[in-house]
Amino acid sequence: MVNIRDLDPSASPLDYYGSELRRLREAAGLKQGQLGDIIFCAASLIGQIETARKVPTREFSERVDAALGTGGVFSRLVGLVLRSQLPTWFQAFAEMEAKATYISSFQAQLVYGLLQTEEYARAVLQAGWSDKLDEAVAARMERQRILRRERPPLVWVVLDEGVLHRPFGSREVMRSQLLHLLEFGDRREVRIQVLPFTAGQHPATVGSFTVLRFERDPDVVYAESYGLANVTANPETVRDCAHRYDHLQAAALSVEQSAALIARVREERYGDHQEPDRRVVA
Secondary structure (H helix, E strand, C coil): CCCHHHCCCCCHHHHHHHHHHHHHHHCCCCHHHHHHHHCCCCHHHHHHHCCCCCCCCCHHHHHHHHHCCCCHHHHHHHHHHHHHHCCCCHHHHHHHHHHCCCCEEECCCCCCCCHHCCCHHHHHHHHHCCHHHHHHHHHHHHHHHHHCCCCCEEEEEEEHHHHHHHCCCCHHHHHHHHHHHHHHHHHEEEEEEEEHHHHCCCCCCCEEEEEEECCCCEEEEEEEEECEEEECCCHHHHHHHHHHHHHHHHHCCCCHHHHHHHHHHHHHHHCCCCCCCCCCCC
């Protein structure tokens, strides 16, 4: 039998979700196993979520809403729960990112988080020694829901060419990730440029940064280092970073040329070709 512990619903979004799940399940006259049978999961999983020991997924939440007739309560709550799984120092930026109308980002090391596949994100987070890998991946995927809104933000990303060549995960993970970037070519609100190695020196040698613009609030700049985030609305800093970004865009390949380079690197570096046979022939 699942060990039940009392939760303080105000302690965190996860605790609130768990307490509401238990309350509404019991109000429906269902035991954990019975609800599990309805939504095709183990009773132990429901118990872990009710006691805030496991983070629910969006699919789980949608099934619970349908089973309990809650009118989308858990589908709405799960967004807050997943966002709470982001590093504390990153949560403020994620909230601003979700409200931005224009996002311009230069990435020197990685594909921008909003454009990552789940497998690539898992490899990146694993390399970064994430404590709770599954939860961290789910939270990153949840961030991307802003691109599926009726009115998504305009996202313009400049990737250093090294990002394409730096493998995270297997060859197939990288093939899928680069294909995912190419698929954004059909999205008018997403533009991807590549800053080629041939561009040489550029004004963003300090590292990656992102500029967020809003309809009514001041623009902000975001940059990060190990376990730290720097978010500022200082007009001079914002103006300086916007100016640097303009230079990066000018030095980068066009959107069409960038797509061609991404496709070429995908095939040449991560293609399905066989490795040469290096066995010594007598």
